Amino acid sequence: MCEWVDRAVSIECYDQSVYQGLVSSVDSTTSAVTLRNIIRNGQPYEQNSLSILSAQIKDLKFIETTPPIQKFAEIQSSDTSDEKEKSSHKKENKKPVRVVRANTAVKVNSNGEQKHPSRRRSNSFTSVDLTNTNYDGHNSPKRFDQSRRTPKYRQQAGQTDCFDVSVESCMGDFDFQKNLAMFNKQQVYDEIENGRRHRATPKKPDKYKHTEMVIKSKPVRQIELTNDNESAEKVSYTTGEGLVVPCISCEMRDKLFAKAAIAGYTEQTRIDMVGRNTSDMVFQLIGGSSRLNPQNNHQYPTIVLFCGHHMQGTYGINCARHLANHNIRTVVFTPPSSAPLSPHISRELSLYDLCGNKRIDRVEDLPSGAVDLIINCLDSSTGPHYSRNNWYRSLSSWCEASRAHVLAIDPPLSGCSVNTKWSVHIGLPLPLPTSAGQTYLCDIGLPKKLFSVVGIKYQSPFGNKFCIPLHDD
16 A cells, blocks of 8 residues: 555544544554555645544545646647747746646537536645746636636636645744844834934924914912911912902902992992803803804893892893893792892893883792803892891702702802802902802903002903903912
């Protein structure tokens, strides 16, 4: 059985497995066949050799390989000498590899067409013919080979080039670690960095934002209180530009308003300034121009204002009038009272009624639908205290049920009984607790020299706005 050595065989075993390979040795004593370059069930076998006993073999077939070189040589010999001369120059620079599937004979009929018999993949054995120098499977089809023009042949040729690969070429694994060790990345990085240092490239000019100052100005100063006795609590805020704004006491603020009244700055002027500037802040809180667009009149916001019978309530009524003039649905709630109203409140209520918007004095008449914002002007440090009344507790419950944000105008030092998100201070801030929410400062137009009269070295922090946010220092 020595003639079996180096023969390609296909062995079918009783365990339904098929082995293909080259016979390396045959042991007559043990009746065993040893294979190499093994393919098991169409997949490369992980071992280099395998011994199969005769008792395990169900069927054994020899795989005959018939290289089609002679057929191609005979066909091409019938071509004219001109065609040979034209193709000889192209073939000199090519080293084609002919991939032939074993157990597949290539037949050529009388018309010069090639015919491939049906192929059985499980019993096939692959081999590579490196001796073919007269044929390149990737050349354009010749006139004698009409079968190559069919889509079926092109599909079969692609499968042959893809899958008919020698087993030996698939056994070795690529060593990525060894290949990576050959590349000194740190050395390359150093060369790149050194090249950047020595390269003289012109420095690009700095780009400035449209809101950034190109020319450096003087350092930002702070509002200073020269009379430290008036500032019992050393609390201060900071604007977005870095200006420090200190808090003042209620006594200092009352003194400032008294000096302003002597200079001609009346309470009515202060009411108009607070109402107008606060309404401008409310416009931004409810969505700005997108909500107040005349084309969106079907979804104008609804704002409810709680206004007491004191100066803070007057601020709220004046703000409601400015909001109503911009087509905002406003509802002003004033607490029931038998006492006569002050001249400022009577004047503001009369002007608000001319706008045609709603004014109520009962909690039951509050809106039952969605509310965009609630403005609280009921709490005051100088006016009447409403938190002890039953209707005030009902009002607080309604605010929680509506889930609308609350804005407080000039709240007292003790804070508000209603959960507040924003608080607006007038002139200069007061030291309010953290429950008062985000702090805003409203400009009321007091002249700068009036601050110096009461001991305040003032510098305007407002910039181009009338209401600015303050941050904890």
